[in-house]
Amino acid sequence: MATDRRMSPEELTAYRKKLLDQAYSKVATGLKNLETPLLYKLYLEHIGKLQGQGFNNSVLIHEQMSDATHLETYENFQEKYGLQVNSKSTSIRVIQNDAYDMEVDKEVIEPTTGKILRDEEGNAITKKVWITIPNFKAAAFFDISQTTGDKDKVPSPVIPSKEELVQSIEGLMGNPLSMISDMSAKDQNTLAMSAIQALVSQQLTYKKDVFVRNELGITERVPKTEAMRAFEQESAIYALCSHYGVTMDAGHMLALSKELDKSDTNQFKGILDAVHHTSMSTIKGIDGQYKELLNEKSLMKPQEKTSIMDKLTQNKASILQNDQNNPTQTKSKEMGLS
Numbered sequence: 404m405a406t407d408r409r410m411s412p413e414e415l416t417a418y419r420k421k422l423l424d425q426a427y428s429k430v431a432t433g434l435k436n437l438e439t440p441l442l443y444k445l446y447l448e449h450i451g452k453l454q455g456q457g458f459n460n461s462v463l464i465h466e467q468m469s470d471a472t473h474l475e476t477y478e479n480f481q482e483k484y485g486l487q488v489n490s491k492s493t494s495i496r497v498i499q500n501d502a503y504d505m506e507v508d509k510e511v512i513e514p515t516t517g518k519i520l521r522d523e524e525g526n527a528i529t530k531k532v533w534i535t536i537p538n539f540k541a542a543a544f545f546d547i548s549q550t551t552g553d554k555d556k557v558p559s560p561v562i563p564s565k566e567e568l569v570q571s572i573e574g575l576m577g578n579p580l581s582m583i584s585d586m587s588a589k590d591q592n593t594l595a596m597s598a599i600q601a602l603v604s605q606q607l608t609y610k611k612d613v614f615v616r617n618e619l620g621i622t623e624r625v626p627k628t629e630a631m632r633a634f635e636q637e638s639a640i641y642a643l644c645s646h647y648g649v650t651m652d653a654g655h656m657l658a659l660s661k662e663l664d665k666s667d668t669n670q671f672k673g674i675l676d677a678v679h680h681t682s683m684s685t686i687k688g689i690d691g692q693y694k695e696l697l698n699e700k701s702l703m704k705p706q707e708k709t710s711i712m713d714k715l716t717q718n719k720a721s722i723l724q725n726d727q728n729n730p731t732q733t734k735s736k737e738m739g740l741s
Contacts, residue, residue, distance in 0.1 A: 451646025494543035
């Protein structure tokens, strides 16, 4: 960008660190906001639209634009879709991995003893190796709502019907596929919600622990309490229902959110991360099964019958040629229609 060219390397490094620190601060603010049940409800209604984003970025994006649906860089909107980002649009910062490799001198360890190899003078023997240095940056993205142009090239998310949703879930669970076309809209919604509940319950059957990062940055397993299990399950069900357009009363989820102990910030973040992972992985599974369902339906479509005029066109050469070798053939065979 233009400002970068006027910056010294040191100033540019400081500027990028400032942006990253601001992004992490917004994540912290977002986590604090999610302690409020009604704000948490709005977050759950949004995360299904942020496929491919990790937990921190889902919170970060929601804090900056709570209705974002399709994020791309400024250049990608132009090059991939021919769209122009509106002038004066505020970018949405997303934390990205920016690790890099570096060549370093590494001490050689004797495999059998585990001790450092040394030369005759007692100096440690080293060798050149490449290592990966972990690093992150705050990258600038924009939402499709901030662009102008023909947006037909941008792929739109395909949401299955209630019947297709139920069939996709039952396919994941290995159950027979239900046919609910003749049901009322209310009954279809009820069945779809029950299917989502059953799938989420299955997904969480063996997830007994929550991963919590302590103050030293070390991740530990903490057994889930009954309140945490109920909160995670109801949250994931609500997120999936919101994503697939299934009507669900939020009262129970709001009550569980209100009752959940949020005094331990790291533990609260751990359970929120678990909710995010369960929701995103389940949506990915359903969408994958839905694609298979559509492929199967496409293969099962009956072959279109060739019309008489099509056959006449295809067999024009043979029709024009009088086959003297088989004068007894029927008129339909002569015309190439049988």
